[in-house]
Each structure stands twice: as C-alpha cells, then as structure tokens.
Amino acid sequence: MTSSVPRAKMKAHDNKEDATMRSQGWYGGEGRDPFIHRAWMRRGVPDHAFDGRPQIAIANTASDLTPCNMHLNEVAEYVKQGVWEAGGVPVNLPVVSLGETLVKPTAMLWRNMAAMSIEEMLRANPIDAAVLLGGCDKTIPALLMGAASVDLPAVVVPGGPMLNGYFRGERSGCGTGVWQLSEEVRAGTLPAEEFERFDKQMVRSKGHCNTMGTASTMGLMAEALGMTIPGVAGTPAPDSRLLEAAHASGRLAVELAREQRTISQVITKESFHNAIIALAAIGGSTNAVVHLLAIAGRLGIDLTLEDFDRIGGAVPLLVNLQPSGSYLMEDLFRAGGFLAVLDQVTDLLDPDANTVLGQPLTSFLGGHTVWDRDVISLRENPLQDEAGIAVLRGNLAPRGAVIKPSAASPELLTHTGRAIVFDSIEDFHARIDDPDLDVDASSVLVLRGCGPKGYPGMPEVANTPLPPKLLREGVRDMVRISDGRMSGTAYGTVVLHVAPEAASPGSVLGLVQDGDLISLDVPNRKLELLVSAEELEARKPAYRLVSEFAKADRGWQQLYIEHVQGADTGADLDFLVGSSGSEVTRESH
CATH class of the missing domain: 3.50.30.80 (IlvD/EDD C-terminal domain-like)
Structure with missing residues (x-):
C-alpha cells in the first residue's frame, strides 16, 4: 500500500451554471419554487453554491449506536473539504445506521429497510452524486443497494478496521476471539474473570472488526466492484491515509457528477466476477454471498449462487487472516494491502470491469509488493489451493x-x-x-x-x-x-x-x-x-x-x-428488485 491514493483526472471547469446537473431541477431558474429551495438552503452557503455546481450528498452512517461507524463524522469532514476544493457543494445526509453488535433481533432484519430509506432520500433530494460512508456489516451493503436503485454517480469510502487486538500477548481478533474464548470458558479451561478483561484488549481503537469478517469483507468487495478509489479499502480507521482518501473521494464525487458516470456504468456482471475471485482469495465472509446477490438484484444483473462456485470455487486462499488464518486487517494493510492480493490473481480477473475512476480495475494492478509473505501468500504457495465459497x-x-x-x-x-x-x-x-x-x-x-x-x-x-x-x-x-x-x-x-x-x-x-x-x-x-x-x-x-x-x-x-x-x-424484498432510477415524478410545491 502506497502512502497516497490514486487521483481522478480532474477536468477544467469554469463553474458556470450547468443545466445538466440534476440539482438544477430544484435550484435552477426563476419563480417561487426555485426561490424556496435556494432560500431554505442558504444558511451561510454562498450564492454561487446554486449556480450549477454539483451537489454532493455524503450518505453518512455515523451513529453512537453503531460503534464501528462512530468516527465517520470525522471522515465526512474530509470528504467535504475535497468536494469544496473540486468546485462542488457538500451536504451531509445522515442515513439509517445498523449496529451489528447492538440491534435486536438482528441487523439483517433492517438491511432492506435501510437500503430503501437511502434510496428514497437520494432520489427525493437535490443531489447530483453521493459519497457513501459505511463500515459495520450491513451499512456498506445497504448503501450500495439503495444507491444502485437510484443509479446516481457514487463512490464508497469504507470506514476501515480497528487496530489489532491482543490476548495474553498474542493477536486476537474481535469476534473470532470471542467465539474461541467463550468456548474455553464453557469448557472450563479459561476463568470467566479473565475472559471479562479481554474486551479492552480486543477493541483498542475506532473502526470495524479487525478480522476478515463481514465488515472487512464488504469494504474490500466495494473495491472489487470498482466502487472505491483503488487501494483505499482495508485502510485502518485510525490511519491518517483514510482521511486523505476521504478528501480524494470528495473531489472524485464532483467529477463523477460532471461526467454523469453512474453506478450502473461502474458495476456490471464483470464486476461481480472480480468480486467473487477476490472473495475467495481473501477468505471472505459467507455473508458477502447474500449481499452481492442483493446488490446485483437491484441493478438487474443476473447473478446466481452457481456463479460463486463456478467462478470462485477453485481460487486459492492467499490471505492468512482470522477466522481462516492467524493475522488481522492491520497486518494485511502492512503486508501490501488488497491490491497486492489482487496482483496474485490478476489473470483470473475480468479486464473489462470498470472502477469509479473510469479505468478498469486491472489497470491499477501490477507491481504491488508483498512485504510479508506470511500474511499474503504468493500464488505459487497458497494457504489453500481451493478456498472459494x-x-x-x-x-x-x-x-x-x-x-x-x-x-x-x-x-x-x-x-x-x-x-x-x-x-x-x-x-x-x-x-x-x-x-x-x-x-x-x-x-x-x-x-x-x-x-x-x-x-x-x-x-x-x-x-x-x-x-x-x-x-x-x-x-x-x-x-x-x-x-x-x-x-x-x-x-x-x-x-x-x-x-x-x-x-x-x-x-x-x-x-x-x-x-x-x-x-x-x-x-x-x-x-x-x-x-x-x-x-x-x-x-x-x-x-x-x-x-x-x-x-x-x-x-x-x-x-x-x-x-x-x-x-x-439475496434476501431482498421482492418489490425492490431492479433499478428504478433517479427521476422525481411530482413537483414539491
């Protein structure tokens, strides 16, 4: 992983009114309705904010009740800086957030509701593009499902994993360590009091689970689908490079709006091919199967269970992370990151699958050094020969x-x-x-x-x-x-x-x-x-x-x-399958 993130090739723009911006359906022209829309949004915003500049929603799943996403308000501030710098107008849009560890009976019950609410808020508001901030398990799938249904330009910024956890001086991942040690308590081989003291050693920083659990997997899946700036997914939440990436993603969102490069132009059937290859190579969560099927369904892409076995079944396991291995997400980032893993399986990837930068994912591969081969195995010496779901x-x-x-x-x-x-x-x-x-x-x-x-x-x-x-x-x-x-x-x-x-x-x-x-x-x-x-x-x-x-x-x-x-x-609702677009059919006043 390099210390900088790829930059979008920003085109010169004179910032004069751009009537092609979707938001001009609210702010453009004369009369009562545009006046109301502009007036209520001023609140210190300069006049030129409404001259056709792209309006960028920051779909923000920050919540104190979603502990893994608590830091996303800070990330959002860096997104805002990037949007302003590129000539856009950022607007914070808090959306439904689901905390995996707290919500009862299960966060999965509300994934589709969160996706529906995100879809409707993106469609209902004067928004030209969106930056999707997620981390905890259901938040990135819900963001992608909702945004895909509206089919606006969008880019994902994953919130990133927490730092390594430790127990008795050895790495112990949140989640995986809980399952292991709680069984030792039940077996009578670990005192319950010692297990109780594990929590502060397990969760040491902001960020989502540090194992290759669903949160880490879906962050990497967003990158494999082409929806992040390549090299960003897997950046630890406390790492300053995440904030750099947030700034760059804000800049990119403005360019996406001007180019009108929508999600359906980025995520194609070929993108899911690459995600399935990546899922096997990283030893990713089985929950990714349900989420990828649901995202594909929103886009009308024919993805089936058989595709996971056909495409990923023979792919080798290259990442030695818990629960399938020994290390944690901080180690993966240190060892070379997600792109170093994809380098090992480039020949299996579809070269036509696009990214939000308008270039194929494979164009960002090649030359990524694996710094620790115990964390990332080379293709010729995998941890397992066939590791796909x-x-x-x-x-x-x-x-x-x-x-x-x-x-x-x-x-x-x-x-x-x-x-x-x-x-x-x-x-x-x-x-x-x-x-x-x-x-x-x-x-x-x-x-x-x-x-x-x-x-x-x-x-x-x-x-x-x-x-x-x-x-x-x-x-x-x-x-x-x-x-x-x-x-x-x-x-x-x-x-x-x-x-x-x-x-x-x-x-x-x-x-x-x-x-x-x-x-x-x-x-x-x-x-x-x-x-x-x-x-x-x-x-x-x-x-x-x-x-x-x-x-x-x-x-x-x-x-x-x-x-x-x-x-x-994909366990989606039957009436939500398929993209319905961003058109608003009724006037507001």
Whole structure:
C-alpha cells in the first residue's frame, strides 16, 4: 500500500451554471419554487453554491449506536473539504445506521429497510452524486443497494478496521476471539474473570472488526466492484491515509457528477466476477454471498449462487487472516494491502470491469509488493489451493446452501452423522448445555427456523456453541447446518443459508427429525438427508417448529415477512428488485 491514493483526472471547469446537473431541477431558474429551495438552503452557503455546481450528498452512517461507524463524522469532514476544493457543494445526509453488535433481533432484519430509506432520500433530494460512508456489516451493503436503485454517480469510502487486538500477548481478533474464548470458558479451561478483561484488549481503537469478517469483507468487495478509489479499502480507521482518501473521494464525487458516470456504468456482471475471485482469495465472509446477490438484484444483473462456485470455487486462499488464518486487517494493510492480493490473481480477473475512476480495475494492478509473505501468500504457495465459497445441493437444500471451506475442519468436509434438531435458537439455548443431551462428536447439529421469514431476518446464530460435555472431551468443531447465517468472524464446519428455509412451504429442512442421517460431501457439493422420499412425503413439520415462526401484524416486520425473498437470491424484498432510477415524478410545491 502506497502512502497516497490514486487521483481522478480532474477536468477544467469554469463553474458556470450547468443545466445538466440534476440539482438544477430544484435550484435552477426563476419563480417561487426555485426561490424556496435556494432560500431554505442558504444558511451561510454562498450564492454561487446554486449556480450549477454539483451537489454532493455524503450518505453518512455515523451513529453512537453503531460503534464501528462512530468516527465517520470525522471522515465526512474530509470528504467535504475535497468536494469544496473540486468546485462542488457538500451536504451531509445522515442515513439509517445498523449496529451489528447492538440491534435486536438482528441487523439483517433492517438491511432492506435501510437500503430503501437511502434510496428514497437520494432520489427525493437535490443531489447530483453521493459519497457513501459505511463500515459495520450491513451499512456498506445497504448503501450500495439503495444507491444502485437510484443509479446516481457514487463512490464508497469504507470506514476501515480497528487496530489489532491482543490476548495474553498474542493477536486476537474481535469476534473470532470471542467465539474461541467463550468456548474455553464453557469448557472450563479459561476463568470467566479473565475472559471479562479481554474486551479492552480486543477493541483498542475506532473502526470495524479487525478480522476478515463481514465488515472487512464488504469494504474490500466495494473495491472489487470498482466502487472505491483503488487501494483505499482495508485502510485502518485510525490511519491518517483514510482521511486523505476521504478528501480524494470528495473531489472524485464532483467529477463523477460532471461526467454523469453512474453506478450502473461502474458495476456490471464483470464486476461481480472480480468480486467473487477476490472473495475467495481473501477468505471472505459467507455473508458477502447474500449481499452481492442483493446488490446485483437491484441493478438487474443476473447473478446466481452457481456463479460463486463456478467462478470462485477453485481460487486459492492467499490471505492468512482470522477466522481462516492467524493475522488481522492491520497486518494485511502492512503486508501490501488488497491490491497486492489482487496482483496474485490478476489473470483470473475480468479486464473489462470498470472502477469509479473510469479505468478498469486491472489497470491499477501490477507491481504491488508483498512485504510479508506470511500474511499474503504468493500464488505459487497458497494457504489453500481451493478456498472459494462452496455451494451445496441435495434434497436437504434443493435451492442451495453455502459453506466456507477455508474456515472449516478438513476432516469434516466429508461426513455422515445423525441429526440433533433444534427448532429455534431459543430451543437450542434451552437444551445445548443439558448433560443428558444425546449427542456425540459425530452428530450433526441442525438449527432451523432462522431463515429470512422464519426468524425473521436470518440472524447470525448458525455457528452454534458446542455441547459442554464434548468441549470437555476436547471437541472444538462439529458439522452444523442451519437456514440462518453466521458472523463473518466465525469459523467451523457450518452449512449456512439452507434454501428453502424451514419456514417455506415444502422445505425438507423443516421435516428433519432427531436421529436422521445427514450426509455432507463438500468436494462433490452434496448435502443429503438420508431419508426416503416416501417417508418425507408422510411427514409434517413439527408443531414446536411452526409455533416458533415469526409472526407480525404491523410495521416493518409484517412488510418484511410478506415480501422477503430467499437467501439464495439475496434476501431482498421482492418489490425492490431492479433499478428504478433517479427521476422525481411530482413537483414539491
């Protein structure tokens, strides 16, 4: 990673009125309405702010209740400086922010709502381009989904990861360390008091999770899609180079508005090809699958689960970061950054995929030094030969399920065991610690009722804790299967996003019973319930399962349950698929 960021080639502009600016539909011309729009926006803004200069919205997800994004107000100030310098007018636009660690029942329930609100605010206001400030897991996907639906010019500034965490003198990543150490507490090998003292060592600075979790992954995915200035994603939040990049992104947003280079001109099917390659090479979060499918859906791009396996299945793992490895995001940046990783797989990337700078992503590759080969492996010596997200099919998941082989135990990738079924996360918590639970290391833990409709919102609960009696025997991984998600910071042999979910009519997942044999065969992409079709035809979902499905009679939850699609298509709302553009059809006065 160099100390500077690529600059847009800024064209000379005389700053005279530009009638092509979308904002001139509000501010341009004479009469009552333009007068009202200008008058209410003055508040110390100079007269020439309304002469056709690009109006740049800073879609800002800063919130004290989204701790990972708390610093984005500072980032926004540097964006503003860049916008003014380039001749534009910056306007701060706070948008819905979702804090992954705080929001109940799950932030995923509101990703689509956040995207919808962002879309409507960008469309409703006099905005010519947007700078999208996100960090925590759902904020970058929601920003990209909403902005893609409006199809304005836009650029992403990821908020960046926090500094490395430590425990007992060794690196310990937020999220991953929690999963590891909490299991040691349950096993009786770590005192609870010592675990409690871990928090200040784990979260040492501003920024999002420092593992290759969903937040880090989606920041890098934004860059792989061409939506950041190349080289920016992965910059640690406390690093001054992030503020430099924010300034440059503000300047670039003005140029994007003048060029009218919209998101649909940047993100194409080829862009998703590159994102899938990158996702495998970095050992990224399985949640990226759901988010990329949803972003593609907003743009009307035909992206499927099969594309993830077809494109990324044979890509080597090159990044040695937790939860698939040993290091953290600060180390990745120090070792050469995301572009140094992409250098290793340039031949696999699509050379036509564009960036916000108007040049192909591959044009920024070549010559990026890997400074620490223990953090970033060279292509000829990968951490794993094939590390892409694996898509499984079979009678248990006819519409697909996913698993992250790089975070799984190799010996469990081919496994047959008897099912231990939990009909909700509450059922799981009530029984998993029972010493009389009929479970052994070969069992398959099945957690259902956690899909988009069933929960609702598809929570990150699939990486379930193991039974204490097995932990005491030294067991640290088991095959787990769920229609829910797991944190990108988590690890284990966990089959996720089973579709159709248990709450969907005809779901085989909803028919599994204790003792049924389940066969997992990741090399051959199979997930099978070893029960005859005749037996399954005679079964009905258990009352305990059905009684736990989400029920809502008002508000967002009702709208969500009625319209959410399956995980296999991105879990977006059916009426939000496809871009509807930026046109405002009614006058305001």
